[in-house]
Amino acid sequence: MSFFSTRAGMIFSGLLVGVMAVFLVLMGNPANMGVCIACFYRDVAGALGLHQAATVQYMRPEILGILLGAFITSLVAREFKPQGGSSTMLRFLIGVVVMFGALVFLGCPLRMILRLGAGDLNAFVALIGFMAGILTGIFFLKNGFTLGRAYNQSTAAGYVLPLIFLALLILAGGTGIFLVSTEGPGSLHAPFLISLIVGLVVGFLAQRTRLCIAGGIRDAFLIRDFHLVSGFLAILVGAIIMNLIFGKFKLGFVEQPIAHTSHLWNFLGLYVVGLGATFLGGCPLRQTVLAGHGNVDSAVTIIGFIVGAALAHNFGIAASPKGVGTAGQYIVVISIVLLFIIGFIHSKFGAALNNSQKQASIKG
Numbered sequence: 162m163s164f165f166s167t168r169a170g171m172i173f174s175g176l177l178v179g180v181m182a183v184f185l186v187l188m189g190n191p192a193n194m195g196v197c198i199a200c201f202y203r204d205v206a207g208a209l210g211l212h213q214a215a216t217v218q219y220m221r222p223e224i225l226g227i228l229l230g231a232f233i234t235s236l237v238a239r240e241f242k243p244q245g246g247s248s249t250m251l252r253f254l255i256g257v258v259v260m261f262g263a264l265v266f267l268g269c270p271l272r273m274i275l276r277l278g279a280g281d282l283n284a285f286v287a288l289i290g291f292m293a294g295i296l297t298g299i300f301f302l303k304n305g306f307t308l309g310r311a312y313n314q315s316t317a318a319g320y321v322l323p324l325i326f327l328a329l330l331i332l333a334g335g336t337g338i339f340l341v342s343t344e345g346p347g348s349l350h351a352p353f354l355i356s357l358i359v360g361l362v363v364g365f366l367a368q369r370t371r372l373c374i375a376g377g378i379r380d381a382f383l384i385r386d387f388h389l390v391s392g393f394l395a396i397l398v399g400a401i402i403m404n405l406i407f408g409k410f411k412l413g414f415v416e417q418p419i420a421h422t423s424h425l426w427n428f429l430g431l432y433v434v435g436l437g438a439t440f441l442g443g444c445p446l447r448q449t450v451l452a453g454h455g456n457v458d459s460a461v462t463i464i465g466f467i468v469g470a471a472l473a474h475n476f477g478i479a480a481s482p483k484g485v486g487t488a489g490q491y492i493v494v495i496s497i498v499l500l501f502i503i504g505f506i507h508s509k510f511g512a513a514l515n516n517s518q519k520q521a522s523i524k525g
Contacts, residue, residue, distance in 0.1 A: 165369035168391060174366040175392040179399020181359045182275050185223070187407060188351035192418035193279045195400075196223055196363060197272035198445035199263035202463070203470035203479075204347055205329075208339040211471035214479075216345025220333040222353055224449070225326045226360020228463075231368040231453025232323040233361075238368075243319025245457025248308035251503065252458050255437045256465020257472065258496040259445065262433025264470065264479035265426055265489045267419055269445045270374040270434060274393055276420065278400025280412035283420050283427050290428035294435025295378045298504075301440070302383070305509040308440065311458060319455025322463065330357070346419060364453060373447035375438035419482060426485040426493065433496045440503065 164170040182195030194200055200217075207218030235241040263269045266287050268276060273291065276284035298306075332338055334353060342348040350356065366372065370392060377389030404410040414422050421427070438444045441462060443451060448466075451459035473479040477488040485493075505511055 163369065165366070168388060171370050171372070171388060171392045172395045174370045174372060175395025176399040178363055178366060178372075179275070179278060179396040179401075180403050181362065182271075182396075183278070183400055183403035183407070183409065185351045185356065185359055186409065188355055189349055190351050190356075191346040191349045192409070193276045193281060194268070194272060194346065194419060195275060196359070197268050197275070198224065198227075198449060199260060199269035199466070199470070200267075200272060200346070202260070202445075202466045203264060203474065206467045206470040207347060207474070208333075208341065209467075210340055211467065212474035214474040215347075216342050217347045217474065218340040218342045219347040219350055220329060220339045220341075221350070222330065222333065222357040223360035223363070225330045225333070226357045227364040227367065227446070228326050228449050228453045229323060229330065230361035230364020231450040232364075232455075234365045234368040235454045240368075241319065241455050243314040243316055243455035243457060244311040245314045245318065245461075246309075247311040247458050248507075249458055249461050251308060252441060252462045253465040253468075255441055255500070255503070256448075256462035257469035258499060259434050259437035259441070260466045260469030261473055261478055261489075261492050261496055262430045262437065263445070264430075264473045265485055265493055266430035266434070267421065267480050267482075270393075270431070270438070271396070271444070271446055273431065274374065274396050275400050276417070278397050278410075279404045279417075280410045281417040281420055282412065282414045283417060283422055283424070286424045287427040287431040291375075291431040291435040292378055293428075294432040294437075295375060295439050296382060297432075298436050298439025299379060299383050301504040301508050302379075306440070306504055306507050308507060311456070314455070314457050316455075318457050321457075322452050322460040323455075364450065367446060367450045368453065371447075372450075373443045375435060375444035376442075376447060378435075379439055421480055421482050421484045423480070423484045426480065426490065429493050429497070430480075430485075433493060433500065436497070436500050436504075440500065
């Protein structure tokens with residue numbers, strides 16, 4: 162048995178991720194944002210010119226490194242297995258919706274944990290919403306929810322996104338072709354090489370341990386398995402220790418960095434992420450790692466993340482430290498309704514409706 166498949170390996174990996182995330186903040190990343198999958202895809206979308214929010218544009222080496230680290234590790238471990246074809250377009254749509262929810266909260270589930278680790282109690286409100294979303298997802302899973310079976314794909318298909326990320330990394334390191342913020346969160350970043358190394362290490366650890374925050378909570382509630390959940394608890398502990406040591410811990414709701422105190426929308430934003438991640442089979446971090454494995458459906462989901470980030474900033478959906486705008490509020494509600502529709506259609510409820518319609522058609 163590999164060390165990383167044990168509980169000790171999971172806890173070690175989580176602690177290391179928490180420590181490295183705060184280290185990135187000390188090296189220049191935005192406060193409480195050492196590693197944030199949603200925020201970094203948003204910055205990548207900005208660097209590519211897909212949105213015009215000048216304060217969040219930077220080709221983040223961390224996110225490129227996470228996927229490439231998982232890709233390299235899966236090749237070395239002979240676990241690279243391209244698969245796909247499981248409701249691919251629905252996964253793209255759910256990816257868009259998950260990004261909407263994350264940017265209304267101002268962070269992915271990983272940043273939620275890191276914000277908690279710095280004393281931001283707004284993230285605790287979001288955690289309750291995240292768990293509620295996962296519990297809703299479990300309800301649908303228990304009632305037969307599935308997006309369908311994935312099928313083996315060509316090796317070339319599995320290479321597409323990793324090679325695109327490799328090209329982005331080379332261009333980011335060797336040219337100045339991408340947009341870069343001169344102020345705001347996008348202008349704050351650790352040195353390029355340090356960010357890349359941390360990303361590669363996180364990708365390696367997440368690939369070896371199958372680290373997934375949504376999956377951990379799902380397994381704890383669904384099958385009373387606390388293996389994965391121990392990983393994100395370890396991330397929290399690692400972040401708390403580092404923030405206490407370096408004076409970055411501030412307990413409270415107000416004046417938290419890159420956060421807002423709109424509790425309802427913090428709750429509902431992460432509710433969307435929790436429900437969407439349960440439907441997808443993993444949180445944004447896990448989707449990134451799976452894409453490194455060659456999972457084509459996860460690759461399409463990541464494209465959904467990037468498109469969702471672009472739409473969120475082009476149309477005023479994303480929140481700001483001042484709060485959540487009207488567009489963001491409407492989109493969160495619409496996203497919840499959309500996810501419920503997907504849940505009902507792809508569970509036994511949808512199957513029962515189809516059967517009743519068929520029987521009515523036969524009788525007619």
